Amino acid sequence: MPLLALLGAPCEAGGHPGECGAVASGALQDSDGDTSVTINGTPVATHGDSMSFGSHAHSYGGDPPVCGSFSSHELTPDQSHDLTVNGQPVMRAGDSTTDPGSGGTASITGSGGQSAVTHTE
Numbered sequence: 001m002p003l004l005a006l007l008g009a010p011c012e013a014g015g016h017p018g019e020c021g022a023v024a025s026g027a028l029q030d031s032d033g034d035t036s037v038t039i040n041g042t043p044v045a046t047h048g049d050s051m052s053f054g055s056h057a058h059s060y061g062g063d064p065p066v067c068g069s070f071s072s073h074e075l076t077p078d079q080s081h082d083l084t085v086n087g088q089p090v091m092r093a094g095d096s097t098t099d100p101g102s103g104g105t106a107s108i109t110g111s112g113g114q115s116a117v118t119h120t121e
Contacts, residue, residue: 002093002094004091004092004114005044005095007045007049008029009027009045009111011028011052011053011109013056013099014102016099017057028050028052031048031050031074032048036086047091051075052072053074053106055070075099075100081119
């Protein structure tokens with residue numbers, strides 16, 4: 001059963017040039033200020049929050065070849081679960097979307113340290 005994801009949970013975005021680090025690392029961050037539901041003191045992530053990826057390369061080329069097309073992203077998973085916090089669907093470990101720069105998959109790779117609260121639809 002998928003674990004609910006907490007703010008700070010790790011995320012990864014793939015599909016980037018291998019020469020520049022094929023996988024970009026990120027984390028779930030508070031975007032809406034709603035931290036009203038917590039697990040062991042850490043807020044549950046919802047669609048009001050985001051998968052945050054700092055600046056990373058989306059191309060490799062040139063003469064000499066270099067990493068380029070740097071951008072950062074604030075993404076929301078495609079999955080919309082029936083469990084909500086103040087009207088916003090929760091995020092779960094394993095939820096994902098598409099990295100708009102690379103076309104690869106960006107996914108939540110962990111729960112953020114909690115292993116007790118799951119959600120099944």
